[in-house]
Amino acid sequence: MPSMKDVEPAQLTLKSRFKFRCHPGVKCFTKCCSNINIMLTPYDIIRMKNRLGMTSSEFLDKYTHMDIDPRTSHPMALIKMLKDEKKSCPFVTPEGCTIYSDRPANCRYYPIGQGTWRKSTENGIVNEEFYFFIKESYCLGYQEDTEWTVESWRKDQGVDICDEMNREWKEIQLRKDPTGKPLDPGQQSQIYLASYDLDTFKKFIFESKFLDVFDVPDDELEKIQKDEIALMKFGFKYIKYILLIEETFKLKKK
Structure with a gap:
């Protein structure tokens, strides 16, 4: 989850264009993978624990910690960063991500952020997805010449499949107890x-x-x-x- 100071205050559509490329040749390579809260979805965990040959319990115990969403009181699983100076991701080396093809959806999206809001319409409440840029001061990827739309980026990074798998769960995360009480x-x-x-x-x-x-x-x-x-x-x-x-x-x- 990005810091709000790094979020560009403009809502993007699937057709919004931007230039970006991340590769070992940029000086900031893997810097965005440290000292960050990476929230995992159920589909992320299936992919990651299978890649590592672990049960879900083993994976959760070794690589995650639980937090509570202050808005909904739902439990969240986040990657447990290493206790080194950089607070590094346990799956990242200087050469890059060791589980790259099974990395979480949030990592796939970067430098795009994605969210869902509940919107009132004349046909009732609908859930609408939106996108935004994450522009951290050290990131040099925006200086590259490769051009994308949000739609082509999602497809290239495989996050369109993740979104399809995660959509129902994300919609559930927006729901609070109708009485306003936190979950017990x-x-x-x-x-x-x-x-x-x-x-x-x-x-x-x-x-x-x-x-x-x-x-x-x-x-x-x-x-x-x-x-x-x-x-x-x-x-x-x-x-x-x-x-x-x-x-x-x-x-x-x-």
């Missing part, structure tokens, strides 16, 4: 489990009393046993149920 620790724990710790969430589904309580179709259970993306989306359904956004589950009849 039990709710936060369940949301953290269903968002980030998917291997443990799967055990929770199949090894606890979950299936004694909720009526889940057999074909859906088969999918989440085999497919992590299906499991991730099942987690989104569970979070919506917890937050009373939508009645996504039916209770089993006794």
